[in-house]
Amino acid sequence: MNPQTLLLILLLLPAARAFQFTRMAQYVDSHQEEYVEALRDWVAIESDSSNVLKRPDLHHMMEVVAQKLRLMGGTVELVDIGEQELPNGQILALPKVVTAQFGNDTSKHTVCVYGHVDVQPAKLEDGWNTDPYNLTEINGHLYGRGASDNKAPVLAWIHAVGAYQALHMDLPVNVKFVIEGMEETGSNGLDAMILAQRNTFFSDVDYIIISDCGWLSRRPALTYGTRGNCYFFAEVKGPKQDLHSGVYGGSVIEPMTDLIGILDSLISPSGKIQIPGIREAVAPLTDEEWKMYQDIEFDLENYKNKTGVSQLMYDNKVDLLAHMWRYPTVSIHGIEGAFSDPGTKTVIPAKVTGKFSIRQVPNMDPAVVKTQVTDYLHSVFGKRKSPNKLKVSMVIGAKPWLANTQHPLYEAGKAAVNKVFNVDPDLIREGGTIPIARTFQDVTGKSIIMIPIGGFDDGLHSQNEKMSRLDILSFIMIHFLKLQKNNKHRREQNQHACL
Numbered sequence: 001m002n003p004q005t006l007l008l009i010l011l012l013l014p015a016a017r018a019f020q021f022t023r024m025a026q027y028v029d030s031h032q033e034e035y036v037e038a039l040r041d042w043v044a045i046e047s048d049s050s051n052v053l054k055r056p057d058l059h060h061m062m063e064v065v066a067q068k069l070r071l072m073g074g075t076v077e078l079v080d081i082g083e084q085e086l087p088n089g090q091i092l093a094l095p096k097v098v099t100a101q102f103g104n105d106t107s108k109h110t111v112c113v114y115g116h117v118d119v120q121p122a123k124l125e126d127g128w129n130t131d132p133y134n135l136t137e138i139n140g141h142l143y144g145r146g147a148s149d150n151k152a153p154v155l156a157w158i159h160a161v162g163a164y165q166a167l168h169m170d171l172p173v174n175v176k177f178v179i180e181g182m183e184e185t186g187s188n189g190l191d192a193m194i195l196a197q198r199n200t201f202f203s204d205v206d207y208i209i210i211s212d213c214g215w216l217s218r219r220p221a222l223t224y225g226t227r228g229n230c231y232f233f234a235e236v237k238g239p240k241q242d243l244h245s246g247v248y249g250g251s252v253i254e255p256m257t258d259l260i261g262i263l264d265s266l267i268s269p270s271g272k273i274q275i276p277g278i279r280e281a282v283a284p285l286t287d288e289e290w291k292m293y294q295d296i297e298f299d300l301e302n303y304k305n306k307t308g309v310s311q312l313m314y315d316n317k318v319d320l321l322a323h324m325w326r327y328p329t330v331s332i333h334g335i336e337g338a339f340s341d342p343g344t345k346t347v348i349p350a351k352v353t354g355k356f357s358i359r360q361v362p363n364m365d366p367a368v369v370k371t372q373v374t375d376y377l378h379s380v381f382g383k384r385k386s387p388n389k390l391k392v393s394m395v396i397g398a399k400p401w402l403a404n405t406q407h408p409l410y411e412a413g414k415a416a417v418n419k420v421f422n423v424d425p426d427l428i429r430e431g432g433t434i435p436i437a438r439t440f441q442d443v444t445g446k447s448i449i450m451i452p453i454g455g456f457d458d459g460l461h462s463q464n465e466k467m468s469r470l471d472i473l474s475f476i477m478i479h480f481l482k483l484q485k486n487n488k489h490r491r492e493q494n495q496h497a498c499l
């Protein structure tokens, strides 16, 4: 090629790229309704992984995902990951994991997108304003269980590949998908699958992208760490059946009283974990980290108002962020066997199971935490001199994940965000857990980046979970770097959506 032709190509390249950005943006904008309808179909499936009665829906959900990817021409597999044994001994088939591949050009990088399509439980009577399984749009927000966590982000990725296909544009990278149905309950069976496919499906993966979290503020974010989670059941068993509290109250030592006593010993009112050894294991906060947190955009007042509390555990930004992301915490979730319906039943429950979890951070080890918690609860229980029986079991043991933000992947992520929003993203951590993130990193040796598209107030696991329409669009655009240069307008819209 002569130098004049080369010069001409180089001069025309930016214009050609800009043209592509515009085509992609126009395509995505004009297919918004289709994306919303796809989300509606997925939200309608009650793929609740924590409810054994919903397991058929979960199996169906995985089939639906596989079929969507097959119709797009991907190489799709539904990988059988075996069975799960429940604490009561029941054996249940795990939902299959969907793997898919688009493109296998060895001259290109291969990215692996991980996501999940199982959800947390949701009932209208929990306080939802709309039916949780009927996607409902109000003021540009799409309400439904799983809308943000994690069905819309998974769909957004799939639609991004679809947009390339529809526009007959070459995918800039090979794209692989790993989509599972047990994330919300600890990703059972997925570790083993990744290990088994380490030298096959994962052998050519260059990096892993997860979009299962939210921005912290109006500023776009990239996420470089998640807390892990150890989830415990503490069962206290007493009389052979429930008893009338008037007839038996005062004569028996009540399991519920024992349970409340031991649960109360886990954490102090000011948030200090009382279990020996837990706080000692935590990596100390470095000056560098402190500085990073200090620079992050985060409005405590707004966070407080959006959360609907009158006071937060800490009144300064750095302490609050550190305790959300890089210190452990204990949360008590519920008591199975306890009376919780409306009304005034006066029973003494014979058997109650307290459920609580401890978020894990570097350098905690779930195996060690299991022993620390079990020993501690038995010692507290022992001091009560109760005739009741205590059984402690750990049902989820997910490790924390932390990435090196100096990796070029994060530079690419920053550039992509900058391209879309004309602003550098905040580098943030996530207090929630992606149980498989650490396994991906350890087994494949590849770098992981989390690219959030939701807002911190999307209501994950809560009533009125939502995803903004604009977030669905921006997601696709961020990742595929095919946008108009001047995106100020879109950024402002997204700021609004994430308020």
Ligand SMILES: CC(C)C[C@H](N)C(=O)NCC(=O)O
Binding pocket: 149, 150, 183, 184, 212, 213, 214, 226, 229, 430, 431, 432, 433, 434, 435, 460
């Ligand atoms: C914000 C989390 C990382 C979202 C994730 N899907 C999740 O909810 N994981 C389970 C958990 O309890 O954190």
